[in-house]
Amino acid sequence: MKKIFKFSLFALFLGFASCDDAIDIVQANELDEEGAYQSVEDLQTGLNGVYASYVPDAGSNGTGDLILxxxxxxxxxxxxxxxxxxxNQEYSFTLxxxxxxxNTLWSNxxxxxxxxxxLLRAWDRIFPTLESEADIERANQIKAQTLALRGMAHFxxxxxxxxxxxxxxxxSVIIMDFVPEITDTFPRNTAGEVFEFINNDLEEAANLIGDFYLRETVTNYEAYYINERVIKAFQARVALCQGNYALAGTYVDAVGADDYYTLSTPPNEVVNPTDPGTYQRMYTEDLTTNENIWTLARKDGDNGVVALFYANGAGIDGSPFFELSYDLFEFYDLDGDGNTDLTDxxxxVLLEGTSEVDNGILLIGKYQGGAFGQNINDIKIVRWAEMLLIRAEVQARAGQLTDAANTLRDLRQSRIVITSPPVNPTIISFDTTNEALRYILDERRRELAFEGHRYIDLKRLGAELGIGIDRDTRDCASFSAPCxxxxxxxxxxxxIPRNEINANPGIEQNPGY
Structure with a gap:
């Protein structure tokens, strides 16, 4: 199936708007939910819309979702x-x-x-009417992807x-497994209840998905769809957060079984100085590599992630209002000599090409546009590198410190530009579990920068290790903000957002607010 989703919320919700005035007139041309969903094809259109509604890259001019x-x-x-x-407000820790x-995260x-x-309500109505084996299989795959997306959103x-x-x-948050009435209000569920709900959604999805879009040979399209291994990757994330480390490791093993995914490659400047390597092309050209587990497709007319950092497109002439921090820039020190290494x-990829490092102009380059324009990039949601970082943490917590070091070494080695003479990275070894976990937190920062992980990593792993936010003084001075x-x-x-509290006055606010 050589087809990339051109997602459209309009296609999903064409008929969900209704006239609800004082006499509740039903318009003659109104298309209600039952009319909108009549076949498996309609369910597929609805699924496309559910995919389209997930926008961690949304925002512009200082506002945004998870990535920013x-x-x-x-x-x-x-x-x-x-x-x-x-x-300024968020940089000053004002929440x-x-x-x-x-509000954006909650409402989205x-x-x-x-x-x-x-969509699941329509599926319940349509599925019993299906007769062909092909329609039944496809409907189950649609339900599986929908459950996975619902579970991921709750997570x-x-x-x-x-x-x-x-x-x-x-x-925790409110479990929603049905379509509420507009006047309904609900209390927060507990963390235990929400984890159970998420795990049930993902388990049912895994049981229904079958071999949907699992390749025997590399394709350019697989990474845009949720398949069995994507679901296992979600389950690994959930188990890690829940503290079920052995189970997280089992899920990672399932994701990578049979060497299904491999790490992208760095440039080899000895053999071919003009080839940037598949890792760099994964971002600059939206190349789908064997490292991509799940990627959000972004095409003409979709959200432009570049607008999170620039007013007029990537580059020094694009009016950058955010730049890469000194602290993160100097964090890339492969050989431990105290100097930043562009051989990483x-x-x-992080540093845009028109940056003026000597003048302190560190432009953000991870998203600088691709095949569909200067503002549009596919968004990498899950990569094999993240699974290896989870594996290293699982190994470290099990006391397998040498194994954890080897896993991290393999990841680090795959990010070194091949030069002559070669760069020799710092030898990785650990004496204690906490030492390994600190290194993993650091490596997650390097590997997953600008992909929506840092705040959550510091909340989960940083809190355990006593590591908070500690900015370079030059960075916080740029905003006149706390360091x-x-x-x-x-x-x-x-x-909990004010909009939710106003509409749902019985909901409990989080401590400190």
Whole structure:
């Protein structure tokens, strides 16, 4: 199936709007849910819309979703050369129930959940009428992907709005497995209840998905769809957050069984100086490599992720209002000599080509446009590198420190540009589990920068290790903002948005707000 989703919310919700005035007139041309969903093809159109509603890359001019928030609130960004004050509030660690980022995350994920629940309601009506084996199989695959997306949305809400992940009684978020009435209000469920719900959704999805879009040979399209191994990757994330480390390792093994995924390659400047390597092309050209597990397709007319950092396109002439922080730039030190290494291909991708390093102009380059324009990039949601980082953590927590070091060494080695003479990375070895976990936290920062992980990593792993936010003084001075936030601070959990509290007055606010 050589088809890339051209997602359209309009296609999904064409008929969901109704006239609800004083006499509730039903318009003659109104298309209700039953009319909109009549076949498996209609269910597929609905699924496309559920995919389209997931927008961690959304935002512009200082506002946004997960990709921007994770770097802005922590230590990945400094004020850009053309800043007009964007992001000052969040950079200063000011979070309130009216904070835009909290409201965006809450409203977007619950919108996705609502769309998924509408689709599942239609599925329940249509599935018993199906007769052909092909239609039944396809309908099950549609339900599996919808359940996985619903479970993932609940998981992201849990991560950002739950104070204590591993306390099953900690207040979490609202479980929604049905389409509510507009006047309904609900209390928060506990973390234990939400984890159980997420795990059930993902388990059912795994049982239904079959071999949907699993390749025997490499394709350019597989990574845009949720398949069995994508679901296992979601389950690995959930198990890690829940503290079920052995299970997380089992899921990672299932994702990577039979060497299904491999790491992308760095440039080999000895053999071919003009080839940037598949890792760099994965970002600059949206190349689908064997490292991509799940990627959000972005095409003409879709959200432009470049607008998170620039007013007018990537580059020094694009009016950058955010730049790469000094702290993150100098964090790429492969050989431990105290100097930043551009032989780390990850930094080559992060640093936009027109940057003026000597003048302190560190432009963000991970998203600078691709085949569909200067502002549009596919969004890498899950990569094999992340699974290896989970594996290393599982090994470290099991006391397998040599295995953890070897896993991290293999990942690090795959990111070194091949030069003559070669760069020799720091030898990795650990004497204690905590030493290994600190290294893993650092390597997650390098590997997953600007992909929506840093805030959550500091909340989960940083709190355990006593590591909070500690910015370079040059970075915080650029915003005239505080440089640090201690580990475990209440602001590592977002406030329940004011919009939700106003509409649902019985809901419990998080501590500190």
């Amino acid at each position: 928030f994770n770097e802005l609130f922590t230590d990945g960004i400094k004020r850009g050369m053309d800043s007009s004050g964007q992001g 309130q129930p009216g904070t835009q980022f909290a 994920r619950y919108a996705l959940i609502n769309y998924a629940n509408r 992201e809400l849990l991560q950002y709005f739950t104070p204590e992940y591993q306390n099953p009684n900690s207040p 291909v990850r930094l080559r 640090g936030l201690p580990a475990g601070d209440f602001r590592f959990t977002l406030p």
